[in-house]
Amino acid sequence: MAIIYLKATLFIFYYFFMSNQIEYKRDQEGSKIAKIVVDRDLCIGAQSCIAPAGATYVMDGENKVIVSDANAATDADLIASAQACPTKAISLYDKDGQPVT
Amino acid sequence: MQQYKYLIVGGGVAGTTAAGTIRQHDPTGSIAIISDEPHYLYSRIMLSKPNFFLGKIPFDQIWLRDESWYKNKNITFIGGRTVTKLDHQDKLIHLDDNSGIKYEKLLLATGTSPRPLAVPGIEKRGVHYLRTLDQGKGIIESVSTVKHAVAVGGGFISFEMANIMHMSGAEVTIIIRENRFWESILDETASRIVEQAIEQNGVKMIRRAQIDHIDGNINVTGVTLQDGTSIPCDAVICGIGAYCNIDWVKDSGIKIDRGILADQHLQTNLPDIWTAGDVSQFSDPILEEEVQLGNWVNAQEQGRIAGLNMLGTKTPFTFVSFYTSHGFDTSITFIGNVSPQKTSSTIIRHGPTTNQHAQIITVGDQVVGAVLINQTPILQALSKIIASNLNVADKKSQLEDPTFDLNQLTPA
Numbered sequence: 253m254a255i256i257y258l259k260a261t262l263f264i265f266y267y268f269f270m271s272n273q274i275e276y277k278r279d280q281e282g283s284k285i286a287k288i289v290v291d292r293d294l295c296i297g298a299q300s301c302i303a304p305a306g307a308t309y310v311m312d313g314e315n316k317v318i319v320s321d322a323n324a325a326t327d328a329d330l331i332a333s334a335q336a337c338p339t340k341a342i343s344l345y346d347k348d349g350q351p352v353t
Numbered sequence: 354m355q356q357y358k359y360l361i362v363g364g365g366v367a368g369t370t371a372a373g374t375i376r377q378h379d380p381t382g383s384i385a386i387i388s389d390e391p392h393y394l395y396s397r398i399m400l401s402k403p404n405f406f407l408g409k410i411p412f413d414q415i416w417l418r419d420e421s422w423y424k425n426k427n428i429t430f431i432g433g434r435t436v437t438k439l440d441h442q443d444k445l446i447h448l449d450d451n452s453g454i455k456y457e458k459l460l461l462a463t464g465t466s467p468r469p470l471a472v473p474g475i476e477k478r479g480v481h482y483l484r485t486l487d488q489g490k491g492i493i494e495s496v497s498t499v500k501h502a503v504a505v506g507g508g509f510i511s512f513e514m515a516n517i518m519h520m521s522g523a524e525v526t527i528i529i530r531e532n533r534f535w536e537s538i539l540d541e542t543a544s545r546i547v548e549q550a551i552e553q554n555g556v557k558m559i560r561r562a563q564i565d566h567i568d569g570n571i572n573v574t575g576v577t578l579q580d581g582t583s584i585p586c587d588a589v590i591c592g593i594g595a596y597c598n599i600d601w602v603k604d605s606g607i608k609i610d611r612g613i614l615a616d617q618h619l620q621t622n623l624p625d626i627w628t629a630g631d632v633s634q635f636s637d638p639i640l641e642e643e644v645q646l647g648n649w650v651n652a653q654e655q656g657r658i659a660g661l662n663m664l665g666t667k668t669p670f671t672f673v674s675f676y677t678s679h680g681f682d683t684s685i686t687f688i689g690n691v692s693p694q695k696t697s698s699t700i701i702r703h704g705p706t707t708n709q710h711a712q713i714i715t716v717g718d719q720v721v722g723a724v725l726i727n728q729t730p731i732l733q734a735l736s737k738i739i740a741s742n743l744n745v746a747d748k749k750s751q752l753e754d755p756t757f758d759l760n761q762l763t764p765a
Contacts, residue, residue, distance in 0.1 A: 297677055303654045315729035338398035338649055
């Protein structure tokens with residue numbers, strides 16, 4: 253029991269303090285992409301993602317990208333937006349957790 | 354002789370985005386990219402980012418496309434080759450190995466090169482430029498052992514590299530020719546905020562100075578200024594601007610100026626030839642002047658638009674691009690055209706805090722560009738104001754007021 257508790261604590265610690273990734277669920281019908289993940293440590297606010305998929309992203313007060321509507325763009329445009337990022341801060345995953353590129 | 358339907362000269366973000374865009378819409382037309390670097394597309398932006406430079410991000414993060422991307426999209430990558438001549442009548446590009454490649458449609462996306470510092474001693478080990486991956490690698494290898502670095506020039510490269518060298522523990526001196534940092538674009542207040550941030554971090558600035566020569570035998574041991582002052586150092590980073598290497602097209606009949614001239618569709622004066630990225634000097638329909646911009650998002654978007662137009666569309670390039678540079682806990686952002694040739698005015702929006710500042714640049718009654726210091730939250734609102742061609746004749750007081758929400762000027 254104690255071990256499970258410790259594991260859970262470590263996981264929460266890692267999730268909130270070590271990794272600065274934010275996940276956004278996507279449930280657009282027929283889409284291969286189920287999740288958009290933005291790594292805030294990598295994002296430098298270049299906004300390259302906004303050109304191919306403008307309706308998906310907005311910038312926050314720290315000039316980091318956040319997903320405002322995960323279902324706004326087509327799969328092709330989302331892939332283009334992830335590929336456009338010069339620091340690879342955006343990752344896309346399917347429903348099984350496999351990367352979509 | 355090799356022949357491609359779409360031939361792209363330049364393997365950077367403009368050329369690669371164009372190739373990807375073309376493949377999206379033309380699944381079978383042959384595409385080739387010629388690059389003078391041997392590498393697939395990598396992130397030039399990361400080359401001057403501290404997290405990458407100081408090893409906090411794995412080196413491999415720099416690769417933006419791998420071999421499988423080119424293979425799966427059936428895009429031929431011809432790396433490590435330089436183009437030597439354009440013959441538009443025969444639709445032919447000559448390469449440095451005396452081979453030739455024919456094209457049906459051609460994109461010139463050759464970018465810029467760092468302006469060389471023309472002083473004796475420039476060949477010594479420890480003198481760096483930052484443009485290519487291999488140059489970046491050279492600096493990364495030396496960064497941990499550098500004790501005193503000199504950054505030459507008052508611009509993004511100098512600002513970012515001085516910050517990285519400072520973070521790595523080196524003593525840093527910035528040498529600028531001008532009276533203050535980035536005098537040609539920043540106003541006095543903006544320069545002062547940036548200079549204070551630099552100097553408060555212990556980095557020394559020497560103004561109104563030029564290097565006479567670089568000292569040392571094989572390795573750099575210092576620089577000597579024109580007034581005779583010697584500054585010992587073991588690394589010199591040159592960030593004195595960039596130029597377009599377009600000599601090879603001079604006799605081709607293509608119209609050039611500082612870059613390659615193009616209309617608003619990024620098409621040049623020669624048939625079936627387009628240009629994109631840093632090298633393109635395109636006609637801005639709003640400003641009615643040729644504009645050349647050197648930033649990542651501009652190159653990416655121009656690559657996309659040029660790709661679409663090579664496919665046969667007539668898509669104008671109207672994107673408002675921007676670039677933010679970070680260093681010494683300070684950000685400098687350029688949006689749109691910050692140095693229009695036409696007579697311009699500047700609206701100053703200072704504050705709300707003393708280290709925040711914006712220069713909003715107008716031509717006639719329209720905003721065409723902006724320079725922001727520690728003001729990234731208003732980047733998007735200003736981009737929208739520029740893109741919407743809003744008449745701001747009666748909005749000066751709102752633009753000046755740091756407490757006014759600029760989003761209100763461009764309702765969705």
